[in-house]
Amino acid sequence: MSAAHFLRRPEWLVVPLIAFLAVFYLIPVILMLARSAGTQTDFAPLLEAVSSDIARTIFWNTLKIAVGTTLATLVLAYPLAFFIATAKPFTASVFLAIVMVPFWTSILIRSYAWMVLLGRQGLINGVLIWLGVIDQPIRLLNTNFAVYIGMIHVLLPFMVLPIFSSLKAIDGRLVAAAENLGANAFATFRHVILPLSMPGIVAGCVLVFVLALGFYVTPALLGGPSDMTISMLIAQEVDLYRWDYAAALAGILLVATLVALFAVSRVVSVDKLLGGVR
């Protein structure tokens, strides 16, 4: 096949990737799902997972953390992305670098760093005692709060970058037009900037939510016993050699994630956000 052939039929170019994913991802996933049906194919592990109160509690807990993290990240990331998108080029690149640097640091190291900061003898307690705000160290580490802090920290770039790029893509003349047509700053934001950055918001939320659903290291290191997430439960079951049950839990997580994504795609049509047919 000539190079020209690939240009006319570029779909051939994705064959290596699809082959890789099929062998190393799709087949293992299918094997895992098959495994969750149990050794007698009576779906016993699945039924056990669905009827387990502990599993259900942990699922809800995972969902709560994922939704909470997504919302908190959005609230923190949007103003930052807006600032970077409107800043002068040098300031923008400095702040983008600040957003990106933790991105390049191992998630494990970052979690340990938070342990140092949040611990009983940690920096935050030390400063608070020194300032006289508190007499005794307060419990920060191994709490729900620490899980949120750690996860927000890890996931912030995934929210900032898509929002930044959709804000950056907004034609400044639209903002000028809105002003010219009588819109004050708030109305310009509400009716022009916010809707046009919606694709970035949706992309950021989906990314953060899906990643948060599968978080393991951060809640394991920073959270308390009640902050167990589904991936921690799966790891625990694997450690106990209950592989079929772990496969059932993983299968439910996969299906739940797909359902959530499908729901989002039905509620917000990105095409419609961007102005109809493209």
Place this chain on the structure above:
Amino acid sequence: MSVLDHRKSKPARTALGAPVRFAGISKSYGGALAVSGVDLDIAAGEFLTLLGPSGSGKTTTLMMLAGFETPTTGSIFVGERPVTSIPPAQRNIGMVFQSYALFPHMTVFENVAFPLRMRKKSAAEQAAQVKRVLDIVDLGPLGDRYPRQLSGGQQQRVALARAIVFEPPVLLMDEPLSALDKYLRSHLQTEIKRIQRDLGVTVVYVTHDQDEAMTMSDRICVMHQGKIRQVGSPEDLYERPLDAFVAGFLGESNMLDATIASTGDGVAILSLGGDGVPVPARNGVAGATVKVSVRPEHIHVAAAPDGAGAWSAAQVVDTTYVGDHRRYTLRLPDGATLSVKQQIAATPHRHATGETVHLRWPGEAMRVFAHGVSIS
């Protein structure tokens, strides 16, 4: 606007337009003057074009009127109201942007209703007003479309509808037709003129296209390097340019070197390519070097001189057939080249390249410039 002016101007159906006044407007960026000492009075309901090459300050002038730029010195008035320090949202000035700046996430209806919504008009009023202007711009049935689904010309009409729907006294247009093809452009020129006349709105129009300026404007303000070079009707500017820049920018002009041989009684005798030619000139010093402009259509070409008046010989360098007229490039004996337009209906004969021809033009067709300024 005085009562007298009202009587002179054609009465508009609605008295929408307001006069605009620029008083001593300058704008500098850092140390560079983008606009310098602009004084300009625009009458209510007038169609005024700011014409100039890029970097002439015309867009900056428009942006100061819209409120997107603040003048370094001077004041701007709309009617009696000083607007210099009023933010754009409160100026109540319509604007059609060069790129149309339609909101891509809103339908045509929502785009046009936007200024009404910002003015807290009722839904019923919005619907009625939007329908009215969509009919004016001939887009009645397309209210549900998104801008992306429209052609360039239709998008332009939406932008125009959105700019007039809230009945602003002044409408600004920043090269609104530059993205359209030639046919659509001339069609929309006519339409914009019609709408402007019907509404009686004052239009300040920015373009670098002199044909567009000539076709549409009541008056043209020619700008160059941040300064106003001349303000006048298209005819004024074309027939009586005050300086060499205006003569060269509006339409085509041949610029020839000449010296003033003698002067007297409003007439100067020019020495042009060895011949003495009388031209009207207010002042001028004998012996001074001047530039003379002649429009290509004023030059008469013949195979042989007919004896009347002074004729110069020239050689045909190039000829082009343009349908209604023929274009010649001629070389004079002193080496200067001349561009000449001959109407085919009047002079069907074609002079071939290399042929020697004879030229003549009336003295009153010439404009004489000393140091770039007209002395005619």
